[in-house]
Amino acid sequence: MVNASSSPSSLLVCEDNDGYPVFALGMEVSCILVLSHFFHLILKPLGLPGPIAQMLAGLVLGPSGLSQIKAVRKYFFIHDATDNYQSMAMFSRIIFMFLIGLEMDIPYLFRSLRPAAGIAFGGGVVCSIFAVAISPFMYRQTGDHEDKFTFALILMLLIANTASPVVIRLAAELNLATSDVGRLAISSSLINDISCLLVVALMTVLGGDGGKVWERIRGGIFSIMVLGVVVILNQHLARWLNQRNRKRKYLKNAEVFCILSVVLATCMFIELMGYNSISACFFIGMMFPREGKTARTLLHKLTYPVHNFILPIYFGFTGFQADITHLKSFHHIIVIVLVVLLSMGGKISGTLAACHYFKIPLKEGVVLAFLLNLKGHVDILIICVALQKHRWSPAIYNVLIVTIVINTTVVGPAVTFLLRKEREAMAFREIGLEWQNPESELRVLACVHCPRHVSTMVGVINAVSSGSHKAPITPYLVHLIELTEKSSTNLMYHQLESNELSDEEDYGGNDVLEINDAVDDFIMETGIMIRQISAVSPVASIYEDVCNVAEDIRASIILLPFHKHHRIDGNMEKGKEGIRATNQKVLRHSPCSAAILIDRGLRAPPQVPAGSDTGQHIVSLFFGGPDDREALAFSSRLAMHPDVHLTVTRFLLAPRKEHLGFDIASNKDEEVLMAISSDEAQNEVDEAFLGNFYNRYVMSGQVRYVEKYVENGAGTVAMLSEMGKMYSLFVVGKGGRRLSPLTAGMSNWEECPELGSVGDLLASSDFAISSSVLVIQQQRHPRKEIIDDEL
Structure with a gap:
């Protein structure tokens, strides 16, 4: 308990500031934003995109960097603030995935469904084969004594998954979002990401005793029904708001807040039911009516804050999770190198094989392969599920988190280098x-x-x-x-746009x-x-x-x-x-x-x-x-x-x-x-x-x-x-x-x-x-x- 006679200013810097985690959370977010923009200014001339700078900012600010300083850790990086930062990253992910769904080129997604699915599952299948091959070795390293099949399945998901938010943002930073290779990469990453989430959901449902299984199935069915109701509600709400604001350029801020509140409430309900809400918020955005002032206002209001504030927090959290101080064992280094190499090798070989089948040029296939190597939040979610269901040591947990960060920070510059090298070949040249x-x-x-x-x-x-x-x-x-x-x-x-007196x-x-x-x-x-x-x-x-x-x-x-x-x-x-x-x-x-x-x-x-x-x-x-x-x-x-x-x-x-x-x-x-x-x-x-x-x-x-x-x-x-x-x-x-x-x-x-x-x-x-x-x-x-x- 905090003394009631203490002033608020003294409470912010007192030694026992567990009662004021909001201040520490604000400091963490502010530092993430400042460091990510600083790294972006340094790395941009080298051609490295923003997500890489933001992950590096999280890595520097996390347990591997500034958090090691006693004064910083004492006043700013308390446990409650870190938990709140994780919750804030979850909210950031919800809003970002809703925006992705709202911006999704649905006609192209359906037209390219066959090659996109083939490329997504081609790389995933090869990665899964590699994961099964090394699962006995990894099983001994983790010291797990649970079901070997479940362990191999978790490892398969970890190596095969592609982080669609990172792919989408990286493609936009590299001016690939409107190109054929960029749109195909985005579609493939979404299919891969959602497929892995469905497998994680099945693992969550089928885990535990029989009574809990039926309880989770009922919860899943109820979540799908709620999601359908929200989609229908958004259809009517968007049309009503369009009619209500016929003489205005955009919706009022209160109306935008109402729509986002519905999205957040739905996703939080799904989270409370024990399921991840990434697919749900993406589906809500994808099914949202595109015509009229409602969708136009959402795109106008969300694009700037998402790209400049929400994404640095989201990507910074991924780097924030990594703690390289636990890498004190040679076995841990071997695990990191093995997982990273097998993930990259499986994605590259599987994607190139699928591209050859669909007659996609080799240069575009290589870029696709590296883009689909990017990792992110779903991988962290998979590791967290494994940590909850299996008695893994904290060291192995940190080792796997480090593999995710290293995989992405290595692949990002590799994609940039490939595009620089093939700039002339892949540049926009619209033939007649x-x-x-x-x-x-x-x-x-x-x-x-x-x-x-x-x-x-x-x-x-x-x-x-x-x-x-x-x-x-x-x-x-x-x-x-x-x-x-x-x-x-x-x-x-x-x-x-925001000044009514102008x-x-x-x-x-x-x-x-x-x-x-x-x-x-x-x-x-x-x-x-x-x-x-x-x-x-x-x-x-x-x-x-x-x-x-x-x-x-x-x-x-x-x-x-x-x-x-x-x-x-x-x-x-x-x-x-x-x-x-x-x-x-x-x-x-x-x-x-x-x-x-x-x-x-x-x-x-x-x-x-x-x-x-x-x-x-x-x-x-x-x-x-x-x-x-x-x-x-x-x-x-x-x-x-x-x-x-x-x-x-x-x-x-x-x-x-x-x-x-x-x-x-x-x-x-x-x-x-x-x-x-x-x-x-x-x-x-x-x-x-x-x-x-x-x-x-x-x-x-x-x-x-x-x-x-x-x-x-x-x-x-x-x-x-x-x-x-x-x-x-x-x-x-x-x-x-x-x-x-x-x-x-x-x-x-x-x-x-x-x-x-x-x-x-x-x-x-x-x-x-x-x-x-x-x-x-x-x-x-x-x-x-x-x-x-x-x-």
């Missing part, structure tokens, strides 16, 4: 749609400056989504917000609310999940944000809005000139294909009965060249939509020689004729691509194919004018084609060179058509760096 499989994933980055652009952009996204898993689409929508000179001298963007006019204002509502309505109607991003920059450099986001998400194509908008009278009115400058710079520096969309009222394809001819009619124009091939490849995605009727119109020169004459200077005639005769290779590429397209789509009846013969540029203009009222959308390449009589003279009055000659003609107010136009440019060379050059 022309060379991609039409059924591969299409990652679209749609840019909007204001709510006016949203309906058209989501219309294109809907049209290009086939509605089947055969041609998946992952759309992103980035809101480009101009950072004005006035607003840049005030608060930063992230500060304005003027958000220059940071999106009501535009953000309208854009969010339009996206939410689209998601509700179509079921296509659009991920939203905000980019706030000065107008001169906002193109850098577009290119950087496209590279981060590994986009296949960037959709840009035209700087003019359609008026009621049919004319095109100029908007902000900064939009045009941004489009021009993006076209020059884009890491992937890019397209400018001229909107004349394009909407999403209507829902019509199968076989009806009243859907959306789209035409793809083909003159020849790489950009037109890219436009045709993009059009093939449109053709897969059941409510889209695509027509491909190829323009060809009339066969008679006298039709080669056109109304331009004679010297240009000669240039054109020379270009025609010297471009046979390009013609062959065009013919081969068109041939494949014809056999795949036209022969099957999916696409209508038309050839138009014209004599010169004037004939092309007349033909396009006739087609203007037949289609709602024209898709055409920007240019990149040879000099051709088909377009000769059309660039003499060119107003917007970034659209090319045909696109500029179709976008002109003088050209009386009411169709929208999509002008596509193929990305020809990888972008090495972005330079800020003036146009």
Whole structure:
């Protein structure tokens, strides 16, 4: 008991401060945060990710480091505070796993379930074989006298497990989270982690006498029922909160607290029932409704604190558990080396074998193998279960904890080294749609400056989504917000989000609310999940944000809005000139294909009965060249939509020689004729691509194919004018084609060179058509760096 007359300040530093563990807990957490950021600053130039620095901070602060100092241990690292730190790490894990489930790419998880499961179980099976082989030796080292089968099972789980939270965070730190190898590693680690937790749960249920077994089974069934009720409750709660906050950008803090309280209460109930809540909180997050303000608010409110406060505490706790002072025996060192080597060897051999079966490249397989070697909280949980059920010595417990920390701190730098070595081979190089499989994933980055652009952009996204898993689409929508000179001298963007007195006019204002509502309505109607991003920059450099986001998400194509908008009278009115400058710079520096969309009222394809001819009619124009091939490849995605009727119109020169004459200077005639005769290779590429397209789509009846013969540029203009009222959308390449009589003279009055000659003609107010136009440019060379050059 503490003397009542003592002051609070004296109690904080008194010798017997067991009554005030909160102070010690605060000191531990503060030291973890400070040390983890310090180590991260030192290790970041070496390429080592944050989780490694945070584990090292826990190791330095734990029993192996500062806790050995008597004054530190006396005042700050008391037993109760350490127990509270363990509880805080558990809460951190709950919130983090809920966020992982909320951010999980569920469509990709289902698409990649077979290879992800194969890789997860491939490494796990080989590790289990190795574990069984060394279990007799380890059994003697632990001095265990219980069931040998249970001991071997625990060792198998310990060596085979992969820590999914560490893999997810490490992949994000190394910019792998959006790559194929990174997403496959995340999916495989989740499958491995949850499988090991299920085995641990079965061990917990089946352990003990018969009466307790049935009691635990009943508790498990009741926990599953509670989990199902909470999932259903979240569905209704999220919809109600979305309706309640229609005129707000985000939910109130009290409402966010209510949702998190439900999640924490559910997970704590499952913990009290004797089961681990990692899978439960992940499942709650994964099943949480993604559309609307509720999910958007949770992502906005949780991302920053989780990555900067919760994760350092969580990963620091793993390092905090290790105590290398007990490694005084040569046998202990042998155990550590043996377990680490067998774990790494089993994961590498099993993962590479599975990758070979699924035809994954060797370089990606090696990175996958090392990523799946990471250990974490579930391994500690397995050791704790073993310690409770078996009479292991504390020394062996610490030895196994040290193996977990060493395994992760060795694998992290190894992955970084591999990525540095293979940076060129594994860097983002988005090849054109022309060379991609039409059924591969299409990652679209749609840019909007204001709510006016949203309906058209989501219309294109809907049209290009086939509605089947055969041609998946992952759309992103980035809101480009101009950072004005006035607003840049005030608060930063992230500060304005939490300051109710701030003027958000220059940071999106009501535009953000309208854009969010339009996206939410689209998601509700179509079921296509659009991920939203905000980019706030000065107008001169906002193109850098577009290119950087496209590279981060590994986009296949960037959709840009035209700087003019359609008026009621049919004319095109100029908007902000900064939009045009941004489009021009993006076209020059884009890491992937890019397209400018001229909107004349394009909407999403209507829902019509199968076989009806009243859907959306789209035409793809083909003159020849790489950009037109890219436009045709993009059009093939449109053709897969059941409510889209695509027509491909190829323009060809009339066969008679006298039709080669056109109304331009004679010297240009000669240039054109020379270009025609010297471009046979390009013609062959065009013919081969068109041939494949014809056999795949036209022969099957999916696409209508038309050839138009014209004599010169004037004939092309007349033909396009006739087609203007037949289609709602024209898709055409920007240019990149040879000099051709088909377009000769059309660039003499060119107003917007970034659209090319045909696109500029179709976008002109003088050209009386009411169709929208999509002008596509193929990305020809990888972008090495972005330079800020003036146009």
